[in-house]
Amino acid sequence: MDAATFLFLSAYKRVFSIMDKKKRPPIVTILGHVDHGKTTLLEYLLAHYTDQFKGTITGKEAGGITQKVRSFEITYKNQCMTFIDTPGHEAFAQLRQRGAQIADIGILIIAAEEGMRPQTKESLEFLQAQNMPFIIALNKVDKATAQPDKVRQELMEKGIMIEGLGGDIPVIEISAKTGQGVENLLEMIVLLSDLHAFADTVEHGSEGYILESIKDPKKGVVAYAVIQGGCLKTGDYIITATSCGKIKHLEDSFFNNLTSVCASKPISLSGFESLPASGEIFKTSSLDITKKIQQELGQRQHAFQNRYIIPEGNPEEGINVIIKADHIGSLEALEHIFQRIANECNVHIKILKADLGAITFEDTKFVKNTDSIIIAFNVKNDKSVVDEMRNSDITLLEGNIIYEIEDRLREIATKKVQKSQVAQLQVLGVFSSSASKKTIGGRVTKGVLSKNNRIRIVRADQEIGKGKIIELQKDKVAVSEVSEGSLCGLVIETHATIEKEDIIEALS
Ligand SMILES: Nc1nc2c(ncn2[C@@H]2O[C@H](COP(=O)(O)OP(=O)(O)OP(=O)(O)O)[C@@H](O)[C@H]2O)c(=O)[nH]1
Ligand SMILES: [Mg+2]
Numbered sequence: 001m002d003a004a005t006f007l008f009l010s011a012y013k014r015v016f017s018i019m020d021k022k023k024r025p026p027i028v029t030i031l032g033h034v035d036h037g038k039t040t041l042l043e044y045l046l047a048h049y050t051d052q053f054k055g056t057i058t059g060k061e062a063g064g065i066t067q068k069v070r071s072f073e074i075t076y077k078n079q080c081m082t083f084i085d086t087p088g089h090e091a092f093a094q095l096r097q098r099g100a101q102i103a104d105i106g107i108l109i110i111a112a113e114e115g116m117r118p119q120t121k122e123s124l125e126f127l128q129a130q131n132m133p134f135i136i137a138l139n140k141v142d143k144a145t146a147q148p149d150k151v152r153q154e155l156m157e158k159g160i161m162i163e164g165l166g167g168d169i170p171v172i173e174i175s176a177k178t179g180q181g182v183e184n185l186l187e188m189i190v191l192l193s194d195l196h197a198f199a200d201t202v203e204h205g206s207e208g209y210i211l212e213s214i215k216d217p218k219k220g221v222v223a224y225a226v227i228q229g230g231c232l233k234t235g236d237y238i239i240t241a242t243s244c245g246k247i248k249h250l251e252d253s254f255f256n257n258l259t260s261v262c263a264s265k266p267i268s269l270s271g272f273e274s275l276p277a278s279g280e281i282f283k284t285s286s287l288d289i290t291k292k293i294q295q296e297l298g299q300r301q302h303a304f305q306n307r308y309i310i311p312e313g314n315p316e317e318g319i320n321v322i323i324k325a326d327h328i329g330s331l332e333a334l335e336h337i338f339q340r341i342a343n344e345c346n347v348h349i350k351i352l353k354a355d356l357g358a359i360t361f362e363d364t365k366f367v368k369n370t371d372s373i374i375i376a377f378n379v380k381n382d383k384s385v386v387d388e389m390r391n392s393d394i395t396l397l398e399g400n401i402i403y404e405i406e407d408r409l410r411e412i413a414t415k416k417v418q419k420s421q422v423a424q425l426q427v428l429g430v431f432s433s434s435a436s437k438k439t440i441g442g443r444v445t446k447g448v449l450s451k452n453n454r455i456r457i458v459r460a461d462q463e464i465g466k467g468k469i470i471e472l473q474k475d476k477v478a479v480s481e482v483s484e485g486s487l488c489g490l491v492i493e494t495h496a497t498i499e500k501e502d503i504i505e506a507l508s
Pocket of ligand 2: 039
């Protein structure tokens with residue numbers, strides 16, 4: 001579409017929409033690769049286009065990355081707009097997809113110094129799948145290393161039909177840090193809103209979209225949602241596919257109490273009896289229907305219970321896990337990284353339980369009885385529960401940065417697989433020999449070698465003797481085990497002679 005047609009249509013739609021009383025503010029989702037500046041843009045908007053927000057978002061993020069969906073409203077030239085920020089880290093694809101599903105308009109942020117990265121491409125796919133208008137914001141143009149024209153070229157080469165190069169997808173250069181170009185971006189949102197005239201089509205009651213839900217110690221289940229149409233009031237009965245309830249409490253994105261709220265607004269609401277799933281639609285309902293649904297839901301199993309993550313290979317080893325997290329989106333992201341670890345390490349991971357909130361004493365018992373490890377992501381655990389876990393030798397992975405949890409779980413999975421293999425060491429040197437003891441050095445070529453392992457000595461595929469490891473050292477420090485790839489020194493109780501290049505094999 002050329003600029004003249006665009007402006008004509010825009011003016012036409014504007015007149016039309018003024019006549020239309022049910023016009024509603026646009027819901028704008030910010031998507032893009034990790035660290036390309038999504039949250040910084042939202043922070044800039046909050047600092048300049050609302051007086052309700054104090055403080056920072058990025059400063060409070062663990063590991064400097066966003067790990068949940070957030071929504072806020074701002075006002076630009078008397079026009080309300082709702083913005084949804086999404087995480088860019090690869091594990092949170094479902095959150096990005098949901099952010100795109102609810103949006104009227106997408107903003108695809110690309111750092112102009114980096115260009116298209118994997119989650120840029122994935123975000124583009126989500127936006128294109130929704131068939132929605134979107135704007136490409138080339139960010140960080142304040143930096144000397146920014147090359148916006150190079151990114152434009154890259155976009156064209158990937159078949160993205162951008163404005164100025166034969167297409168109609170608007171591209172705007174911005175700096176989320178200095179604010180350069182941000183007004184142009186907002187103007188484009190106004191223009192697209194006028195052109196598309198987003199309307200509230202809900203005739204009765206209200207409908208909305210659940211972004212996230214959590215268990216709050218004081219308020220119970222709290223859902224973060226965006227209203228898509230109608231007006232929602234405290235006291236309304238609401239239902240989703242997996243939960244229902246009566247609204248006790250409504251708040252806007254700045255924690256102000258509300259008694260009613262209308263289309264496009266981001267809210268938090270309490271009153272659901274159980275956790276509604278992220279991505280579900282909620283609707284207002286009647287008391288009778290809500291009661292009936294309550295009964296049916298009571299009989300259903302928890303969706304996150306007992307799930308297997310199966311790798312692509314044929315695993316011989318498995319890990320049982322229990323997950324506690326802050327948000328449903330976090331549980332999903334953890335499942336995503338489990339799949340990767342399962343494939344990489346060829347283990348299956350069985351999720352015995354996944355739930356929101358801190359670890360309880362009941363969880364501790366469950367972990368012990370099921371020989372599981374427990375992952376507590378972004379939750380504040382009671383010190384007494386954690387102490388009990390440590391005293392009981394339970395493997396607890398606590399943390400609030402997804403990639404750190406991933407690294408630690410990978411270590412556990414790798415060790416588990418190595419331990420299940422017959423450990424082998426290649427002898428690299430023999431330092432001393434007596435009739436019954438040999439001191440040697442070598443490299444563990446397979447599995448995990450442990451002190452007190454009974455062993456056999458193999459030369460040219462023939463067993464030449466048996467023995468036992470009575471001392472084990474790594475970097476000259478006594479250790480109880482040495483894993484694959486490591487060099488170590490060991491004292492072996494044996495009457496056999498050991499030579500360089502012999503293989504020491506642990507007997508199971
Ligand atoms: N110079 C410059 N730095 C920026 C700009 N926008 C963001 N940054 C910096 O880039 C880094 C990442 O910014 P974020 O806003 O956290 O990035 P994000 O896209 O929200 O990252 P995730 O939420 O983890 O996906 C921070 O250090 C920001 O200060 C910009 O326009 N100019
Ligand atoms: Mg962010």
